[in-house]
Amino acid sequence: MHNDRGENRQQFLRIKQRRIKQNHCGIHDQNGKIDGRRLGRAVVTAKTCSCWMCNRHRKVFGPNMNEIRRLDKCESQIKEI
Numbered sequence: 001m002h003n004d005r006g007e008n009r010q011q012f013l014r015i016k017q018r019r020i021k022q023n024h025c026g027i028h029d030q031n032g033k034i035d036g037r038r039l040g041r042a043v044v045t046a047k048t049c050s051c052w053m054c055n056r057h058r059k060v061f062g063p064n065m066n067e068i069r070r071l072d073k074c075e076s077q078i079k080e081i
């Protein structure tokens, strides 16, 4: 069985190094040093703001078209029963 945990860890470390190299916004603390927690957060969520363009699609606009279709299908199947 293929285990991709190592691969995920590798990608995480790669992006972490890239954030340091690019001097990414929001990874420094008040003293100007790189904060480990903020750096880790910057890997997962690159944007520091939470406006409608940078936020998660489902949080702002609700479920997407495929999910709406799937939910309708489930409801119609429940009604048949």
Ligand SMILES: [Zn+2]
Residues within 6 Å of the ligand: 047, 049, 050, 051, 052, 053, 054, 055
């Ligand atoms: Zn934004």
